[in-house]
Amino acid sequence: MHGHLSSPNCNLLFKVDEAASFPFETYAKKAVKYLFLVAIGSIVEILLTIRQMDYSNTQAVRHLVFTSSIVHSYGVVNLGTH
Secondary structure, eight states, X not given: OOEEEEETTTTEEEEESOOOOOOHHHHHHHHHHHHHHHHHHHXXXXXXXXXXXXXXXXXXXXXXXXXXXXXXXXXXXXXXXX
């Protein structure tokens, strides 16, 4: 692709000798694959957390399992109130 862009008011002239198109389809396919991998990983993590909570005996242990899974997954550091 060749072309030029000029602005007489600003005395500017831009010339493009060769321009390549952006490979949108390639990046879109990669993004969709990544989206599916992340979605599957998240679903597996949720199911494993629910299964682990089913085997927990007390509510305090369940809270600990839930809190540790949130900290591990999302990097939340401070879950307490001020």
